[in-house]
Amino acid sequence: MSHPSMIKTFADEVKTIPGGEHLEKCYACGTCVSKCMIQQKVDPDYNPRRLLRLVMEGMNEEAFSSPTTWMCSECDLCYEACPQEIHISQVIAAVKQLAVDAGYTSPLTPVSVDEDLCSGCGICAMVCPYEAPSLYEKEVDGKLDRFSTVDANRCMGCGTCVAACPLGAIGREGVSNAEITVQLQYPKTEPPDLVTFICDWSLRVDEDLDILESYPDDQVKVVHIPCTGRIDPQHALMALKSGVKGVLVCGCKPGECHFKRGTYVANCKMSLLGTMFGQVDLPQKQIRFIQIGTQDRGRIRNEIDAMLDTISVVEEAIS
Amino acid sequence: MTAKPKLAFYWAASCGGCEISVTELGMDLVAVSEKADIVFWPAAMDFKYDDVRAMQDQEIDICFFNGAIRNSENEEIAHLLRKKSKVMVAFGSCAHLGGIPGLANMYDIESLCQRVFDTSPSLDDSRGTRPQTITQMPEGEIRIPELYDHVKHLSDIADVDYFMPGCPPVVDQIAKVFEAALSGNLPAKGSVIGADVKSVCDVCPREKGEPGFRITEFKRPHEVQLDPNKCFLTQGVICAGPVTRAGCGIPCLNGNMPCRGCYGPAEGVVDQGAKLASYIGALIDTDDPEKINEILDSIVDPAGTFYRFGLAHSIMTKLKYN
Numbered sequence: 352m353s354h355p356s357m358i359k360t361f362a363d364e365v366k367t368i369p370g371g372e373h374l375e376k377c378y379a380c381g382t383c384v385s386k387c388m389i390q391q392k393v394d395p396d397y398n399p400r401r402l403l404r405l406v407m408e409g410m411n412e413e414a415f416s417s418p419t420t421w422m423c424s425e426c427d428l429c430y431e432a433c434p435q436e437i438h439i440s441q442v443i444a445a446v447k448q449l450a451v452d453a454g455y456t457s458p459l460t461p462v463s464v465d466e467d468l469c470s471g472c473g474i475c476a477m478v479c480p481y482e483a484p485s486l487y488e489k490e491v492d493g494k495l496d497r498f499s500t501v502d503a504n505r506c507m508g509c510g511t512c513v514a515a516c517p518l519g520a521i522g523r524e525g526v527s528n529a530e531i532t533v534q535l536q537y538p539k540t541e542p543p544d545l546v547t548f549i550c551d552w553s554l555r556v557d558e559d560l561d562i563l564e565s566y567p568d569d570q571v572k573v574v575h576i577p578c579t580g581r582i583d584p585q586h587a588l589m590a591l592k593s594g595v596k597g598v599l600v601c602g603c604k605p606g607e608c609h610f611k612r613g614t615y616v617a618n619c620k621m622s623l624l625g626t627m628f629g630q631v632d633l634p635q636k637q638i639r640f641i642q643i644g645t646q647d648r649g650r651i652r653n654e655i656d657a658m659l660d661t662i663s664v665v666e667e668a669i670s
Numbered sequence: 671m672t673a674k675p676k677l678a679f680y681w682a683a684s685c686g687g688c689e690i691s692v693t694e695l696g697m698d699l700v701a702v703s704e705k706a707d708i709v710f711w712p713a714a715m716d717f718k719y720d721d722v723r724a725m726q727d728q729e730i731d732i733c734f735f736n737g738a739i740r741n742s743e744n745e746e747i748a749h750l751l752r753k754k755s756k757v758m759v760a761f762g763s764c765a766h767l768g769g770i771p772g773l774a775n776m777y778d779i780e781s782l783c784q785r786v787f788d789t790s791p792s793l794d795d796s797r798g799t800r801p802q803t804i805t806q807m808p809e810g811e812i813r814i815p816e817l818y819d820h821v822k823h824l825s826d827i828a829d830v831d832y833f834m835p836g837c838p839p840v841v842d843q844i845a846k847v848f849e850a851a852l853s854g855n856l857p858a859k860g861s862v863i864g865a866d867v868k869s870v871c872d873v874c875p876r877e878k879g880e881p882g883f884r885i886t887e888f889k890r891p892h893e894v895q896l897d898p899n900k901c902f903l904t905q906g907v908i909c910a911g912p913v914t915r916a917g918c919g920i921p922c923l924n925g926n927m928p929c930r931g932c933y934g935p936a937e938g939v940v941d942q943g944a945k946l947a948s949y950i951g952a953l954i955d956t957d958d959p960e961k962i963n964e965i966l967d968s969i970v971d972p973a974g975t976f977y978r979f980g981l982a983h984s985i986m987t988k989l990k991y992n
Binding site for chain 2: 470591605616618623624
């Protein structure tokens with residue numbers, strides 16, 4: 352590692368940051384691009400390989416303003432595939448750190464905290480996969496009070512904090528409690544048979560998304576969430592209370608979570624809810640959590656059909 | 671001279687702790703009884719149901735009703751007191767949320783009776799006794815109240831004006847509520863009174879967890895030497911503080927015990943137990959997926975812990991008994 356005074360190039364600078372040191376092992380094969388979900392689902396121009404080239408070519412401004420720098424969620428699908436075993440997300444994180452130091456800011460919309468609601472419990476800070484929230488103290492009415500605050504450059508918008516926040520004090524457009532709750536109430540129509548909470552990353556191809564849309568709304572209501580880390584067991588209960596007969600939560604296969612830990616977190620929450628259903632003697636089959644992998648194309652149809660079958664059996668047993 | 675306001679106290683399915691908390695007012699209770707007439711208080715004074723039945727409708731100014739609705743007597747008297755009272759306060763966790771008796775909603779009546787009448791360790795032998803609403807005796811027919819199939823909270827069966835949480839409500843808050851009630855300063859109908867808005871964490875002075883802290887094993891309070899200065903969650907102990915309304919003055923935390931949730935859901939919480947599962951689940955260490963189930967298994971009795979005071983009030987109970 353170079354002594355800071357010896358730093359000559361942008362690449363050297365990246366390499367001084369832990370994680371950035373593997374930069375020059377890249378021989379630009381592009382396997383990372385082929386594995387990247389952002390490239391496939393969001394932005395065809397998204398390109399970790401190109402970012403690494405920008406760094407090596409000393410094009411720091413281009414690297415700092417590249418979406419690749421900011422959108423990488425460290426899912427590490429590319430890391431597993433890289434023949435050179437480059438921990439690419441760490442290299443990107445090193446570039447991001449330099450970008451933040453140089454005054455660049457994330458183009459993503461972060462969650463924000465409503466201090467009127469925040470109790471300063473610190474749960475958001477503990478559960479975030481990116482350690483974006485933290486607590487700070489300020490004086491309110493002459494005494495010190497704690498509140499959460501979010502580092503906008505770290506927040507990836509997965510919503511894990513939103514679901515964990517006990518008081519609904521943290522959120523952003525697209526993942527707020529109000530936006531999900533409204534989809535679980537059916538004042539004017541009959542409730543659907545099944546509500547499916549779907550992590551938008553768990554279905555990797557358009558054909559799978561088409562399957563979701565093939566069910567009529569009065570049979571299967573699909574609620575899109577950015578990650579199953581966003582799932583709140585309260586929402587599953589609210590859906591059932593409104594007359595829905597089953598709740599299916601669909602996340603990514605272990606090891607493929609786009610937001611590092613969301614699918615595991617969802618597993619924990621849904622397991623706890625399932626255990627409590629058992630204790631209270633409610634039909635556990637009414638709630639189901641599944642984890643769909645890259646290789647599981649078409650599985651969502653089987654899962655939904657199986658769930659529809661299950662809840663009709665449960666219905667018969669109850670009535 | 672205007673007549674003194676009339677107060678009533680009643681206990682339905684409860685342990686009597688709420689009554690004791692009222693008597694903890696001590697000399698202040700004497701002051702209350704100077705400003706108001708206590709017209710019904712079975713636990714402390716000699717009144718009968720017929721005394722209440724003889725009253726005019728809305729003759730009682732404020733009724734403080736504690737206890738859950740477990741049987742037909744609880745419900746009958748709740749309706750009677752509702753009719754005879756201008757203002758009805760659900761007083762304490764049981765009236766507010768179903769409280770500890772509400773945990774019975776995990777079981778059916780037959781298994782509860784088996785435990786109480788057949789397998790309880792304090793019984794020598796079982797005679798297979800079961801409570802009967804009507805029993806014929808040589809002297810005539812004996813009737814006892816009917817045990818309901820599940821525990822309800824007061825607002826399930828009656829129109830409640832105010833909810834005063836706590837198991838029991840702490841004496842400072844009781845004093846404040848009596849003061850507000852006797853001076854006509856109660857808030858809008860439907861409000862939670864004698865408590866704060868935010869959660870217990872807002873007033874808990876303990877050091878919170880660092881960003882990225884995760885729980886690798888859950889322990890119960892008696893299984894660990896607890897650091898009195900650190901958040902219970904960071905010590906692997908389940909604490910209901912984050913979802914529970916503040917206002918109790920944190921006696922449990924000061925006694926180095928985690929919040930158990932008796933003050934009920936804070937503003938913004940829909941279902942106290944499900945929300946507890948939401949943050950407890952998210953706090954579990956997921957770095958080693960192989961260990962997740964082990965960590966989950968270290969949570970003893972999730973429903974009883976997460977819904978300790980609120981099961982009868984929960985969506986779970988609504989789903990089960992519809």
